[in-house]
Each structure stands twice: as C-alpha cells, then as structure tokens.
Amino acid sequence: MSTHTSRVGSVLTITGAALGVSTGIVQAVFGSQIPEWSGAKAEPLPLGILTIALSCMAATAALVVRRGANRPTKQVAMLATVVVVALVCFTTVGRLWLVPGPLLLLGAGLQTPTVTEVWTVVRSEAIPALVVALGACELLMAAGATPLPMIVGGLGGAALVTGATLARTHPRICAALLLAGTVPFAVVAWTALVPLLVLVLVAALAAPLLHRSATMPG
Secondary structure: OOHHHHHHHHHHHHHHHHHHHHHHHHHHHHHHHOHHHHOOOOOHHHHHHHHHHHHHHHHHHHHHHHOOOOOHHHHHHHHHHHHHHHHHOHHHHHHHHHOHHHHHHHHHHHHOOOHHHHHHHHHHOHHHHHHHHHHHHHHHHHHOOOHHHHHHHHHHHHHHHHHHHHOOOOHHHHHHHHHHHHHHHHHHOOOOHHHHHHHHHHHHHHHHHHHHHHHOOO
C-alpha cells in the first residue's frame, strides 16, 4: 500500500467520522421530523447520541492509524473498529448514513494491509479478534434496543472493542473494560439470551486473553 493511498484513506475516514457526528446531531434533534431520512425510528434522540458516540469512536481509531499504529495488530483492530461503526450506524440513522458510512468503509479499505497481513494478524490474535467480534455483536444489539439498553449496550460494545486492543499493553484496564462491557448490558437486558451469552463468552475468553498478554514480551 502506497503512502499516498493511505493518506487519502485517512482523510476519507476522518471526514466520514466528522459527518457521522453531524448526522447523529441531526437524528437527535430532527429525526422525528424527517422519518423518511432518519429511518423512521421511534427513539431518535438516543439513537442520535449513540451515532455521535460511535462516530467519535471511529474518529479516534482513524487518528490512531494516521499517527502510525506501532503494531500491525493494533492497526487492523482500529480499522476493524471503523468498519464496525460504519455498518452499525446504517441501522441507527437510516438514509442519513448514506454519505458517512461509505466514506468510512472506503477510507478503512484504502488503509487496510494486504489480505495476507490481515490473515496473519487474525490468526495470531484470534482471542482479541473474538472479543472485538463480540463487541460488534453488542453494538448491533444496542442499535435496535430501547433507550436504556441502547445506551448501555453501545457503551458496552465500545468497551469490549477498546479492551481487546489494550489487552497487551494495559491488562488491568482491559479487565475492567471487559467487565464494564458485559455485566451492565446483561443486567439491563436480562430478559434476552444473547447479552447473557456475550457475558459468558467474554468471561471464557478473558483468562486466556489476559494470561497471553502477561506472557508476551512488551
């Protein structure tokens, strides 16, 4: 991948994230007045807030990549975060996401390493990748939930993704984020099976994730 292509991808990603914040504001303030554009959502305010938070998360990930992620693992994790946000927010703001979403996806695609490099990272970092996938699952569930589970699930999904990326360098923070990313959502959505399943799976992955991180050289 050329430096020029990577820079173009970075600009597109950050632009998409900035537009995503604006889109979230529009959903929160005017969503009920433009249902044909905002997805005709029953709860535009919390969905708008969730969209803003996720767009900020994508912007942070994009900035980490732009400043030069010091490991391929971190770079792939940050770009995966951008892709997850791009896909999830299609369900939160409807047609309003037709510009920010493709910009995020295109920008991430232009910065993604080769398929071989991505596969090497996924194969060597299977446990963190699974935790990121569970965080993405929680974000998807949050996007279709009622306000309280939506907010808790959105924050929880972000916590799982962040925790997986910090496992190697900050294991204690990672452990706290894994706990915060699962227990509150399982409590507020106690009538559903999937949040409990996410909690059980993350609990099963936490020990090998943290043990592996503790035994890896810095």
